[in-house]
Amino acid sequence: MRSVKKLLAASVISVFVVVLSVALAIPALPQDPQSQGPVIRTQVNLVNVFATVRDKNKRIVTDLKQQDFKLQEDGQDQQIAFFSKEVTMPITLALLLDTSGSEQFMLGGIQDMGGRFLDRVLRKGDEALVMSFDTDVDLLSDFTDDRGQLDRAIRKTRINSPMSGGMINPGPVPTSHVTGTAFYDAVYLACNEKLNTEAGRKAIVVVTDAQDEGSKVRIEEAIEAAQRTDTVIHILLVADPHFGGNQGAARKMTDETGGRMIVANHNTGLCLLCHSGPFPEDKFQGTMAPDLAGAGARWSEGQLRLRIVDASKFNPQTIMPPFYRIDHLVRVPPAYRGMPVLSAVEVEDVVAYLMTLK
Numbered sequence: 001m002r003s004v005k006k007l008l009a010a011s012v013i014s015v016f017v018v019v020l021s022v023a024l025a026i027p028a029l030p031q032d033p034q035s036q037g038p039v040i041r042t043q044v045n046l047v048n049v050f051a052t053v054r055d056k057n058k059r060i061v062t063d064l065k066q067q068d069f070k071l072q073e074d075g076q077d078q079q080i081a082f083f084s085k086e087v088t089m090p091i092t093l094a095l096l097l098d099t100s101g102s103e104q105f106m107l108g109g110i111q112d113m114g115g116r117f118l119d120r121v122l123r124k125g126d127e128a129l130v131m132s133f134d135t136d137v138d139l140l141s142d143f144t145d146d147r148g149q150l151d152r153a154i155r156k157t158r159i160n161s162p163m164s165g166g167m168i169n170p171g172p173v174p175t176s177h178v179t180g181t182a183f184y185d186a187v188y189l190a191c192n193e194k195l196n197t198e199a200g201r202k203a204i205v206v207v208t209d210a211q212d213e214g215s216k217v218r219i220e221e222a223i224e225a226a227q228r229t230d231t232v233i234h235i236l237l238v239a240d241p242h243f244g245g246n247q248g249a250a251r252k253m254t255d256e257t258g259g260r261m262i263v264a265n266h267n268t269g270l271c272l273l274c275h276s277g278p279f280p281e282d283k284f285q286g287t288m289a290p291d292l293a294g295a296g297a298r299w300s301e302g303q304l305r306l307r308i309v310d311a312s313k314f315n316p317q318t319i320m321p322p323f324y325r326i327d328h329l330v331r332v333p334p335a336y337r338g339m340p341v342l343s344a345v346e347v348e349d350v351v352a353y354l355m356t357l358k
Helices: 107-121 148-153 183-197 218-230 247-255 301-313 344-355
Strands: 014-026 040-051 078-085 091-098 126-135 138-146 202-206 232-237 261-263
Touching: 040 148, 091 107, 091 148, 091 183, 091 301, 107 148, 107 202, 126 148, 126 183, 138 148, 138 183, 183 202, 183 218, 218 247, 247 261, 261 344, 301 344
Parallel strands: 091 126, 091 202, 202 232, 232 261
Antiparallel strands: 014 040, 014 078, 126 138
């Protein structure tokens, strides 16, 4: 487990500012003049200063330049000698998997999505832990860079079954009488019990339907815990159609911590009617259009968005329907005229999912 001594970064996207020629004085604690020890002074040429900037909506600002910063010491302006964005620093990740009753028929997909996410995200130097939550919050694997250990932890998940990995010390959150889905408690505990002592880039990824029932903390407290520990929350929304998903709660949690919500359902855009892709759980896939494997590498985010909104902009002869354009369409039933196939939010969710297929 990395410590603050090994990493001095602030959060997901840090700004690296180096100050030139600063005298650093570290006096001893105030004591009696006769017993006061020597004052240690040292001259340094460069001091590293890390900062994370968020806008009024708590989103991390990524387009700042050196001239946007002003640095002072004791009221005196300091020269910023070097400036860079630190986007390649190691990340500490908490993967939270929903094993509540509403996900009974979705567990295989949740496990697969959690494993594939770690495959695509983790790089050398990164560490992750795995937790499950239902009536309790269980730690299945502590922080490690061992992919085999993480995969085994993911496969250990069972619906509403306490794991042998040991429940995290809940501190102010007593979970002995929790019933239902302790979603908010899981986020709160991951931040306060695990990520609060970590430094550098920190993120929580939750694979869930975002339904909460029985948590001892409110969603606002879970969000506050993430903000206080400088942790970004991303949610992959996987919901059984019979129970549905709470997109409102998921979006609130991700928006207020600078993360993203992705509706992890590639059937939303009816993609598999024409496309095939890396979806082994779907036996019937189309062959009329390009394979979606690697779509996030072949096309930019803007190109994918335009193809979904109106593919005829690329190929006037395309058979792919426009999923957001509503004019100049033929054979549209009266009840659906003026309505796009996908909402703007759903378009963005499909784009975000396709960008993960690299």
